[in-house]
Amino acid sequence: MRLSQLLTALPSITAQLGGAGPNITNITADSRQVKPGSLFVAVRGDNFNGHHFIPDAIERGAVAIVAETTYSHTPTPPYLTVSDSRAALGWLAAAWHGFPSRQLTLIGVTGTDGKTTTASLIHSILLAAGLRAGLISTVSAVIGDETLDTGFHVTTPEALEIQAYLARMVAAGLTHCVLEVTSQGLAQHRVTGCDFDIAVVTNITHEHLDYHKSYEGYRAAKGRLFESLTTATRKPGVEKVGILNRDDSSFDYLRSVLNERCLTYSLRTAADVRATHIRHAPDGLHFQTSITNYQLPITTPLVGDYNISNCLAALTATVGALGLAPEAAQKGIADFKGVPGRMERIDLGQPFTAIVDFAHTPNALRRTLETARKMLLTAENAESAENKISAVKPAGRVIAIFGSAGLRDVEKRRMMAEISAELADLTLLTAEDPRTESLDDILEMMAFGASSQGGVEGETFFRVPERAEAIRLAVRLAQPGDIVFACGKGHEQSMCFGTVEYAWDDRVAMRAALADLLGVPGPEAPRLPTKTV
Secondary structure (H helix, E strand, C coil): CEHHHHHCCCCCCCCCCCCCCCECCEEECCHHHCCCCEEEECCECCCCEHHHHHHHHHHCCCCEEEECCCCCCCCCCCEEECCCHHHHHHHHHHHHCCCHHHHCEEEEEECCCCHHHHHHHHHHHHHHCCCCEEEECCCEEEECCEEEECCCCCCCCCHHHHHHHHHHHHHCCCCEEEEECCHHHHHCCCCCCCCCCEEEECCCCCCCHHHHCCHHHHHHHHHHHHHHHHHCCCCCCCCCEEEEECCCCCHHHHHHHCCCEEEEEECCCCCCEEEEEEEEECCEEEEEEEECCEEEEEEECCCCHHHHHHHHHHHHHHHHHCCCCHHHHHHHHHHCCCCCCCCEECCCCCCCEEEEECCCCHHHHHHHHHHHHHHHHHHHHHHHHCCCHHHCCCCCCEEEEECCCCCCCCHHHHHHHHHHHHHCCEEEECCCCCECCCHHHHHHHHHHHHHHCCCCECCCEEECCCHHHHHHHHHHHCCCCCEEEEECCCCCCEEEECCEEEECCHHHHHHHHHHHHHCCCCCCCCCCCCCCC
16 A cells, blocks of 8 residues: 555644655554564554664665654655654554444443453344444454454553454454453554444443543543544444443543433433342342333343443443344343353362452452352352251352552552452452562552451461462362452463563463362463562
């Protein structure tokens, strides 16, 4: 593609290009991937500045440069100066792939907790309705029958990757796509060039303040998804709609920045879609909802009030905004078995429940532990309901294992430990991506939080730096009827110590610990360094 064709996608440039310009063979923001014919876009990252690698890019054969600053080089390839390189990369990536989102009905899902589950629920409903739909989440990209890993950690893929996934969906004949959108993905223009039709929020709570500096900055980043509906390309027969959580503190703010049709959902107050007659059962959740004047009974194997909220968000987006048949939504929700690493049970025949969950924020941990309490209560009531009074066991205990990431929001370390001291019977504080921070210092802050809520170290909470050992200790302490939660890592496949990502999977570690406890064959727990740099 000629450079001049690509540049028509940029909202503005400060340098002029004479003629059609060179033929571009690929676009990259990584100077190591530059080859003859490349367009190199110099972007600024948290730990690097791509502008420093412009000479390297030119030496490797870049035939054009897009950057935020001027540069003197002889001979100089076409050099375009823009106000924001990341925004330019988003538009260029979209143009390179022919603006694929304009050929899809694109549903964006953002929020602090529940994004992946809600996006996956929407995708399941779309499939149940007979639509050809794709999914891009922080876990994977689903394109027809193909599932692709989207990376080690939890953030929206880079702009070039997203546009490539969308283009593959168009080429495969898909008509709809659900895209999970993180606050950093919005702030870093990873979804710039994506024309959203429906924007969905789950909730906005305490998270990523290390990056956004304040709750207001974090909330504003999420709000960009809803603001973008107004400037996005309008597609024939597809209405722009924002889906808001009436129960969340973000509602008033997001309603103020949304200039398109608004639909709401709620567990507690008047809304377009609301849940009633909620029943928690051993097989999952059962509730009634009224949507488009249609009374719809919903059954899902998911657990927890927060998953009722996630189901309501999915119902509002699909039945409310897209006008899909309520029966399709009912089937899509019932068919969805959950996201890997989200409330995922690990069962090797042990007499207690072992669960791996992604809860890594104060709000998510609170909701997970509250769900555990309801699960224990439900199990006891189920026994009583069958008149097996003699068989009723005392309510079990909740045992929580989690850490708090280094180089991230410091305040949540104390908050999460306080919540666990309040809601869990036993708490094991351990490693969770300490990065270049001292793991001992992180655990000290968490121990302070637990103690402040009446926790007693050595009795109700323990510091166990090695995560595999913390999980082993938890299952050794577990008694029949207890629930053991390993929280914070979920589906993730690595853990960062220093600047190195080490292979890690909580589910493997849990299976290894259970196998060792039961004396049965099982995997070997991943090995991690015990100290940071």
